[in-house]
Amino acid sequence: MCKKKCILASMLIFLSIVQFCTSIDTITLSQPVKDGDILVSNGETFALGFFSPTNSSNRYVGIWYNKVSEQTVVWVANRDRPITNSSGILSVDETGNLVLHEQDQSFMYWSTNVTGVQMNNVSTAQLLDSGNLVLFQGQNRDVYSWQSFDYPSNTFLPSMKFGINRKTGLNRVFTSWKSSVNPGVGDYSHKMELVGSTQLFLYQGVAKIWRTGSWTGLGWSGIPEMSVKYLLKGTYINNDNEVVVIYYLHNTSILSRLVVTESRTIDRQSWNEVDRKWVGIWSYPNDQCDGYNHCGPFGLCDLYSTFAAFECVCYPGYEAQSQQDWLLRDGSRGCKIKVGTQLCESGDGFVELNRVKVPDTSTARVNMSLGLKACKELCLRNCTCLGYASADISQEVTGGGCITWHGDMIDTRTFSDGGQSLYVRVDAAELAQYLSRMRKKSHKYQFMVIGMPILAAGFLLCTFICCYLRKKKVKQDEGEVGFSFKNSMKSLEGSLMEKDIGKNVDLDVFDLSTIAAATDHFSPSNKLGEGGFGSVYKGKLLNEQEIAVKRLSQSSGQGMQEFKNEVMLIAKLQHRNLVRLLGYCFHKEEKMLVYEYLPNKGLDSFIFDQEKASLLDWKKRFQIIQGIVCGLLYLHHDSRLRIIHRDLKASNVLLDSDLNPKISDFGLAKIFRGGEDEAKTHRVVGTYGYMSPEYAMEGLFSVKSDVFSFGILVLEIISGRKNNSYYQRDSVINLIGHVWDMWKQDKVLTIVDSSLGDSFDAREALLCIHIAILCVQELASDRPTMTNVAFMLSNQETMLPSPKQPAFIFRQLNHRRELGLASTGDVGSVDNETITILQAR
Structure with missing residues (x-):
């Protein structure tokens, strides 16, 4: 008898344990989720519960990744109705709906609002391992009366449907958060439209700001990354019931998401468990x-x-x-x-x-x-x-x-x-011109295919003889891994001779296998970004030293000359405000530069980002400006060479772990010798918006060209706005024009970044703005040198000259008679200058 009781008791305990274990991912009428409880999906991929954003006491019900160390919320129920205390309860009510209320049930913050539910069936909510919160009746778990995937927040997850249900009219629209600390419905929405051929659009309010293009069978025509079989496979369904796109992961162990951000972008990201952070795969819109x-x-x-x-x-x-x-x-x-x-x-x-x-x-x-x-x-x-x-x-x-x-x-x-x-x-005339160009290309191709082999055969014997007779001593692997640094420098027009380079160049020559191993074979998860001439990857050498590898694209436009130029310059320049080059790798068509790794990336990622901008208080911004001055002063005056950078901009100023600035990217720099003060080029390169007028229009460059770029950069650091920002209220289309208007109205301090509030030194800010306007004056002769700038910054009692009108002040003209244009709304320049052809990066 005792034995039977023991067996019965054991069975009851076992059944209660089983019941407990199978109910941890469900919500029922008798089993709600209270604030503090966590619901975990069966495979432990996702969790549901109450959360508060950073620096907020508001409580929201959300779903997030369970095993990701950085809490990443993918869905929020009560987005615009937060609970202000910790008494919230999420439960299934008698009508079969999920409801969110406080303990006294005096107010309902959110509900699934499903109608037509059979009252005799018990409703259950379950969190699936896909991140989908579903509501079903009775034991039929395959038919959902409601699911969170139909009412998304800002995140598109694998296996989720994005699109329109033709029968019900349901359109699954993804909307950004209001800010990183407010999950309310924001200004940006991503949705499908069926007019014409199906497309997805990103909206700001009701204005379209980006389009995916139509579905090509391989992916959206505006997202070329989708045609590459990398992380996901896209499936497009268009039938009488629905028009949807669904993404499936090739490797289900990878965590990947698509996010509509509050920074007006759509980002594809994957979780990097090694670095414990989300890594960007692609982001749109990402260029003009x-x-x-x-x-x-x-x-x-x-x-x-x-x-x-x-x-x-x-x-x-x-x-x-x-x-x-x-x-x-x-x-x-x-x-x-x-x-x-x-x-x-x-x-x-x-x-x-x-x-x-x-x-x-x-x-x-x-x-x-x-x-x-x-x-x-x-x-x-x-x-x-x-x-x-x-x-x-x-x-x-x-x-x-x-x-x-x-x-x-x-x-x-x-x-x-x-x-x-x-x-x-x-028409026929245009077609004839096009066909003529195609025939010329065809003739060139025929010559390359037929003529070149014949010519090559004729010179083949001579080539072998020349190679055999050459008695140049080189390392056996030099042709595969490196190049003769000093000899290659001698061949460059305007470069340094051996007496300038010195006998010993303290650079490491890395072989390709070392770089490949350090970057995990140039894994997308290690990609830090893309510059003017290629991609930059993070790497780690065998000695645990972190490096940044600039891998030059073969189609980038940076040839051997720019590559050697950058190696030579950075190798001989040593200053705390210049990025340090550790070495290089040259393997067949591959050209790579190995730099010290700077964890905070470019200055642009801070000053133009609403969230990160707050990390740069006025003191730090002033220190960054001073650091850039020191770096330019060294390039222009203090080093043994006089270097003109020619591409100074926010993205080419990197920040180390202490947010100290380091000037980078010397691929376009030029060396001046002796008494040289100015030079002219027919190949205008650089970044539009930072170029001085004499360089953009006439190809003339000098140290004053860098001074102009520095002035633009200072204004961007102070204002947190890009120079090409449009100020509709002031009828100007760039930052220079806006600052000049505010200067003339004695309101120039209004340009200071709003994220600083009132916590900035008005005297220092006014000084920096004054200097910046002096730097962007029309005539190069009116601009100060970096020596003058350094003196003005360190001697704040000095009386500064009144600035003359800056260059490139474009205005939106509202009357065609002002410029004699054909229609209203044309853009003109108060300088009435024409712009010559530029080769921008």
């Missing part, structure tokens, strides 16, 4: 070409052209609506068909644009039954058809569908890789 309709109708945004001075170019057969706008770098009015063009005549044809995000398909026509050839014929027969493209490039050979445009073609851009082909209609 991503801005919606940046180049207007029939305009193509192309950052990769080596010939154009402006990123906006017109379609073949089209010309700028306003050449004045084009000169002022305003492409918003787009292009018009060239004068004399006769479309819909005999001889019309199409010009192919490669690697593009096709125009906005909202007004396009789609026919999925046609292949590419039939699509061309359809467009050619219709006089209103201005261009066509394949709807599905993965099926282009067998079909692929057809998209045709019959009105303005807007928001087109090129990519260095990815995208698809767009075919633009042109």
Whole structure:
């Protein structure tokens, strides 16, 4: 009898344990979640509970990654109705709904609000291992009466549906938080639109600011990274029930998410467990070409052209609506068909644009039954058809569908890789010019394929003889790993001779295998960012030393000259405010520079980021300005060489662990010898917005060119705004113009970054602004030298000269009579200067 009782008691204990273990991921009528309780999914990937954002006492119900050390919330229930105390309860009520209320149930903060639930069925909520919180009736766990995946916050998770339910009209819209500490519905939303061909848009309020492009069969045409089989596989479904896209991870052990941020971007991120942080895979919009309709109708945004001075170019057969706008770098009015063009005549044809995000398909026509050839014929027969493209490039050979445009073609851009082909209609004359250019390219190709091998064979014997007779002593692996540093320097025009370099250069020559091992074979998780000439990766050597590896892109435009130039300059420059070069690697086509690793990246990542800007109080900003002055003073005067940087900007000022500035990126720097004060170049390089007028327009550069860039940088540090910011209220389109207006009105301290509040030294701020305006004056002769700047900063009692009008003050003109333009709204310059062709980075 005793034995039976013991067995019965054991069974009861076992059943209670089983019941407890199987209910930790569910909420029932009798088992609510109170503030302090944590609900964990079956696989322990996600958790649900109450949380408070940083520096906030408000309580929200949310879902977050359970095993990620940095709490990362992916869904919030009561986004705009926080609970102000810790008495919150999430429970299932008698109507079968999930409800959030306080203990006294006096107010309901949130509810699933499901109607038509059968009252005789018990409702249960369960947190799945996908991060989906589902509500079901009775024991039928496969049919959900409600699920959080249908009502997302700011995060798109794998296996989640993004799109529209045609039957119910449900449109799953992702919205940003109001700020990093307020999960309320913010200004930015990401949603699908079915007008024309399906697309996703990023909105700021009701204004479109970015577009994914149409679905190509491999991914969205505006996200070339999706065509690479890396982390996820995208599935696009379009049927009578729904139009959705779903992403699945190739490796389910990886944690990856898509976030609509409060910084007006959409970021694809993955968790790096080693560094315990989220690593960016891609982010959009990330350059000016991503801005919606940046180049207007029939305009193509192309950052990769080596010939154009402006990123906006017109379609073949089209010309700028306003050449004045084009000169002022305003492409918003787009292009018009060239004068004399006769479309819909005999001889019309199409010009192919490669690697593009096709125009906005909202007004396009789609026919999925046609292949590419039939699509061309359809467009050619219709006089209103201005261009066509394949709807599905993965099926282009067998079909692929057809998209045709019959009105303005807007928001087109090129990519260095990815995208698809767009075919633009042109008349017979334009087509003839295009075909002529193609034939010339074909002849060149034939010569390369047939003629070059014949010539090569003729010189082959001579080449072998020359190589055999050469008696130059080099290390056996030098041709594979490094290059002769001193000899290569001698061959450069304007570079240093051996007496300048010295006999010993304290640099390490790294082999490719060492760099590859240090960066985990250039893993995307180690990618720190992209610069003007390639990508930068974080690495760790075998001795545990952290390094930053600048891997120069083969198509970047930085050739051997710029590479050697940067190595030579940084190797001989030693200063606490200049980045330190540890060594280099040169392997066949690979060129890499190895720097000291600076954990805080560029200054731009702080001053232009609303969250990080608060980490730079006025004292630290003033110290950063002083550090940049010291670095430039060393380059211009104190080193054995006189170096002109030529590309000083916020992203080229790196911050170490103590937020001390270090000037970097010397690929464009120039050396002056002896009494040289000024030089001229036909190859204008640098960054638009930081170039001095004499350099941008005439190719003249001197130390005063760097002084101008320094002035712009100081204004950006103080204001937290980029120079190309648009100040609509003041009718100026850049920071210089705004500061100058405020200076004339004695209100210049109003430009100080609002994140500083009143906690800044007004006297120091006014001094820095005064110096900055002196640095950006029109004439180089009026600008101070860095020696003068250093003196003015350290002797604050000194009477400073009154500044003259700065350069590049562009205004939005509202009356065409002011410039004699064809229409209102054109942009003009008070200087009435024309801008020469630039080669910008």
